[in-house]
Amino acid sequence: METISPPQLKSAISANYADLSETLRIAADYVAENQVEIATRSLRAVASASGVSPASYTRLARALGYPDYETLREQARAELSRRGDDTFQNKARRLQSDAGQPLLPRQVSACIDNIKALVDDIDPATLEAAVECLEASRKIVLIGALASAGFTDYFAYLAKWFDDRWVVAGRNGATLGSTLAGVSSADTVVIISKHPYAHRSVRAVEVAADRGAKVIVLTDSHAFPGLRFADFHFIQRTESPHFFSSYAATLVLIETITGMLVARAGSEAEARIRDVDKHNRLLDEFENV
Numbered sequence: 001m002e003t004i005s006p007p008q009l010k011s012a013i014s015a016n017y018a019d020l021s022e023t024l025r026i027a028a029d030y031v032a033e034n035q036v037e038i039a040t041r042s043l044r045a046v047a048s049a050s051g052v053s054p055a056s057y058t059r060l061a062r063a064l065g066y067p068d069y070e071t072l073r074e075q076a077r078a079e080l081s082r083r084g085d086d087t088f089q090n091k092a093r094r095l096q097s098d099a100g101q102p103l104l105p106r107q108v109s110a111c112i113d114n115i116k117a118l119v120d121d122i123d124p125a126t127l128e129a130a131v132e133c134l135e136a137s138r139k140i141v142l143i144g145a146l147a148s149a150g151f152t153d154y155f156a157y158l159a160k161w162f163d164d165r166w167v168v169a170g171r172n173g174a175t176l177g178s179t180l181a182g183v184s185s186a187d188t189v190v191i192i193s194k195h196p197y198a199h200r201s202v203r204a205v206e207v208a209a210d211r212g213a214k215v216i217v218l219t220d221s222h223a224f225p226g227l228r229f230a231d232f233h234f235i236q237r238t239e240s241p242h243f244f245s246s247y248a249a250t251l252v253l254i255e256t257i258t259g260m261l262v263a264r265a266g267s268e269a270e271a272r273i274r275d276v277d278k279h280n281r282l283l284d285e286f287e288n289v
Helices: 009-019 022-033 035-040 043-050 054-063 069-083 088-097 103-121 124-136 146-160 176-180 199-210 248-265 267-282
Strands: 140-144 166-168 188-193 214-219 232-235
Touching (some): 022 035, 022 054, 043 054, 124 188, 124 248, 140 176, 188 199, 199 214, 214 248
Parallel strands (some): 188 214
8 A cells, every 4th residue: 555645844834824714824833933842842832832722733733634733743753853864965965876867857847846836835816915015016125135136136127127116125235224224114025035044034024014014925934934024925845856945936936926017017017118128229238139
């Protein structure tokens, strides 16, 4: 008989989060952010620390596909036991040990799975609401550090073709603080952050929310420390045989959001794109071929 492995905790939370009640979401957030406590402390202690009843954790376990809370707890223990082998160095070592196996098909397969999972992991109504928030904003500030920095640049590059309200924070001599000091409840801050989470991105979520701005987070797990301050968050899977996480699904989400905004903008976006293209050519930004 085939043995069916239990779902990974964070993947199970991502896949079912949209269907959870508010109470179960609080419990799920605690599980995602405190796996050590889940694995090592009693249910009563976890419930007391999180402010959610023990019965809610039992209901959460079933909602995530586990038969009971103890099975969820055992899954947390199993994942923690494997975590010590999940460093960048160890992933690179495994990659080297598999050097005889073609990497391209494995990488492509993992990226395709991550992209396909977006359909299940992202609630269409929530995505629509986030796009409406961006459409109504006075200004949109993009923040990304470490590996995520280049993806905020790409996001801004796409958006600025049809909309001049977008700015990447912490670029061209401007500090992150000076950009965030200018945001208000009329603005939206979009933060892209994947594990290992950059401290400045985590703090930026809290600062932006404190200033009243709407906050949209694109990340890889409910364990992202700043998630509780976000108005909207979207989880993208990043599994990969590489030593580093894959951003393939994040690129698809970025392109989807900008495409939805263009569709909403109508003739204004068309006119802006035409004007930007005209000035790019006047400035010889493109090679003529």
